[in-house]
Amino acid sequence: MKKRNLLIVTLLSVMFAIPVFARSVSEEMGELGANKKLLERARAVTAKNRIRIVQKRAVDRDLRLETHLGFGKLAGGDPYVDSSQLGINMDFHFTPRWSLGARYSLYRNRLTSEGERIFNDASTNNPFRDVYDYANSSILGTVSWYPLYGKVNMFDIKVVQFDIYTLAGAGQIDLERSGSQPIWTVGGGLGFWLNNHLSSRFEIRYQSYQDTLSNNAKRDIEQTLFTFNIGVLL
Amino acid sequence: MKLLAALLLSLILFTWIAEPASASSRSIQKKVLQILNSKARQITASPSRLWNYAHWSSEHSRYEWSNRLFIMVLNHKNSTYDKHEIYLNIARNYFQMKMFKSALMYYNKVPKTSELWLMAVEERAWSKVRLGQYDQALADTATLLSPVFSHISSPETHYLYGYINLAVCNYKNVFKNTELFKKRHVARISALEKFQSRQARGWVQGLTQKIAEKGVQEGLDRDSLALFPRFFYKYKKIRDLLRKVESSKKASLAEILQMETLLAAYARYDLNEYRIVIKKLQLIEADVIQRIHIDETLLGQRRWNSQEKQVDPYALKFPFDEEDVWVDELDNYDVRAKSCPKIMEAKL
Numbered sequence: 251m252k253k254r255n256l257l258i259v260t261l262l263s264v265m266f267a268i269p270v271f272a273r274s275v276s277e278e279m280g281e282l283g284a285n286k287k288l289l290e291r292a293r294a295v296t297a298k299n300r301i302r303i304v305q306k307r308a309v310d311r312d313l314r315l316e317t318h319l320g321f322g323k324l325a326g327g328d329p330y331v332d333s334s335q336l337g338i339n340m341d342f343h344f345t346p347r348w349s350l351g352a353r354y355s356l357y358r359n360r361l362t363s364e365g366e367r368i369f370n371d372a373s374t375n376n377p378f379r380d381v382y383d384y385a386n387s388s389i390l391g392t393v394s395w396y397p398l399y400g401k402v403n404m405f406d407i408k409v410v411q412f413d414i415y416t417l418a419g420a421g422q423i424d425l426e427r428s429g430s431q432p433i434w435t436v437g438g439g440l441g442f443w444l445n446n447h448l449s450s451r452f453e454i455r456y457q458s459y460q461d462t463l464s465n466n467a468k469r470d471i472e473q474t475l476f477t478f479n480i481g482v483l484l
Numbered sequence: 485m486k487l488l489a490a491l492l493l494s495l496i497l498f499t500w501i502a503e504p505a506s507a508s509s510r511s512i513q514k515k516v517l518q519i520l521n522s523k524a525r526q527i528t529a530s531p532s533r534l535w536n537y538a539h540w541s542s543e544h545s546r547y548e549w550s551n552r553l554f555i556m557v558l559n560h561k562n563s564t565y566d567k568h569e570i571y572l573n574i575a576r577n578y579f580q581m582k583m584f585k586s587a588l589m590y591y592n593k594v595p596k597t598s599e600l601w602l603m604a605v606e607e608r609a610w611s612k613v614r615l616g617q618y619d620q621a622l623a624d625t626a627t628l629l630s631p632v633f634s635h636i637s638s639p640e641t642h643y644l645y646g647y648i649n650l651a652v653c654n655y656k657n658v659f660k661n662t663e664l665f666k667k668r669h670v671a672r673i674s675a676l677e678k679f680q681s682r683q684a685r686g687w688v689q690g691l692t693q694k695i696a697e698k699g700v701q702e703g704l705d706r707d708s709l710a711l712f713p714r715f716f717y718k719y720k721k722i723r724d725l726l727r728k729v730e731s732s733k734k735a736s737l738a739e740i741l742q743m744e745t746l747l748a749a750y751a752r753y754d755l756n757e758y759r760i761v762i763k764k765l766q767l768i769e770a771d772v773i774q775r776i777h778i779d780e781t782l783l784g785q786r787r788w789n790s791q792e793k794q795v796d797p798y799a800l801k802f803p804f805d806e807e808d809v810w811v812d813e814l815d816n817y818d819v820r821a822k823s824c825p826k827i828m829e830a831k832l
Contacts, residue, residue: 275677278759278763279670282766299820399800
């Protein structure tokens with residue numbers, strides 16, 4: 251009886267004592283990674299694993315047609331004429347790396363302040379307005395290559411992917427006096443693919459053609475065109 | 485003699501309690517078979533009944549029955565059950581059946597927009613581990629351990645990561661994982677211990693005040709989620725209490741005390757989970773001690789764990805920076821790990 255009671259009391263004491271000696275989770279966690287020598291040895295053994303991010307393009311540009319409307323400002327060329335252009339452009343994307351395009355632009359021209367001064371000083375025997383062989387419109391075929399890509403955080407609203415591209419092309423420009431003349435262009439830009447149907451581009455192009463002076467001499471015109479386009483991907 | 489009588493009484497009591505349970509089990513089994521073998525075009529059982537039977541089947545290791553019942557719930561015209569939860573349950577059944585490829589198929593059906601997605605990613609990673617796809621499992625752990633999910637990720641994720649790194653003998657990352665575990669969870673464990681010992685009334689009052697002012701949706705912010713027991717707001721009793729506080733715009737002392745009691749219980753559950761994870765991590769460290777000696781004598785003789793995965797040539801590839809995580813990159817990691825060093829065969 252006494253032995254049995256002693257056994258029950260011992261068992262009960264052990265049951266109540268266990269929580270007193272049980273360690274807290276915080277104490278147990280402190281023992282993790284406590285072996286500093288082992289840590290040093292582990293760091294010396296390099297596994298050379300590779301980890302990178304691979305993600306699909308948010309906007310699929312395989313065999314897709316993009317049409318974009320652009321507004322541009324020209325710099326260079328005739329010093330007395332200030333030109334801007336409105337363009338309707340198309341690009342057919344074969345792959346995300348290559349596209350074939352067409353650019354049709356309408357030019358709007360006006361005299362610079364210096365040009366106006368000369369115009370006002372000109373005599374009636376030498377009508378000023380026939381001197382200038384300004385552009386009315388142009389049409390170009392282009393090839394674009396998109397070698398670089400990236401993404402940008404748009405004001406914490408959305409992550410937008412973009413491509414940096416280069417382009418080259420040639421076509422015809424319609425001049426006021428000379429008529430249709432060949433033109434070639436080379437340039438580059440930044441294309442933002444806003445969503446599956448919307449795009450925007452910032453483009454800088456160099457273009458060159460020949461116009462005709464008042465003495466019928468040919469002159470090389472070299473211009474830089476800065477454009478901003480909003481496009482629709484079909 | 486008295487002890488023997490007490491033992492006999494307990495045995496009789498136990499048998500009496502157990503007997504009705506097995507009878508009800510047989511009757512449920514009969515009903516389940518009736519539904520599964522029915523050739524009727526329309527299922528007459530309600531979605532909730534099918535759901536309960538599906539869970540019963542799973543608990544009694546009848547995984548194929550469970551899957552068939554879950555599919556019935558999915559296809560039932562009156563079903564209001566979340567289809568992603570159904571996919572997750574089916575995937576778990578396949579995992580239990582050791583059909584890991586089928587499990588992966590269903591885990592992949594849970595989209596990123598679902599609140600169950602993170603759980604699916606973790607369980608998916610375990611399926612990949614069982615298939616020996618350590619690279620892909622590591623890619624999943626990169627998502628799970630992202631700082632974006634630090635306040636809601638399970639401690640078991642660290643065990644998973646540690647286990648995989650041990651499997652590919654990447655010991656540096658085993659210890660890096662331990663450091664990360666301690667860094668991320670030490671505050672939480674300390675908070676849970678306070679909840680368990682009912683010393684966190686201030687936090688409970690703070691939470692109820694936030695809920696009263698902003699409502700449940702906005703009141704459950706990152707701070708609440710970080711220190712409170714994991715997913716505490718999903719438990720029905722807590723959910724009902726929070727809704728009561730939200731509607732009455734204040735919390736009574738009785739409600740606060742009730743919440744304290746419930747949170748103490750949930751905290752105890754979470755702490756047990758932590759205890760198990762810590763023990764597992766200690767086992768991994770112990771295994772490292774054994775293996776590291778072999779690795780030191782076989783320096784440089786590692787091979788890639790798997791063949792290079794063919795990726796779309798036009799896919800975007802970016803370097804991985806664990807400190808700078810972009811949300812769109814989550815679940816888009818590509819890992820190539822090297823296997824454990826092997827002894828090269830001698831050539832004459």
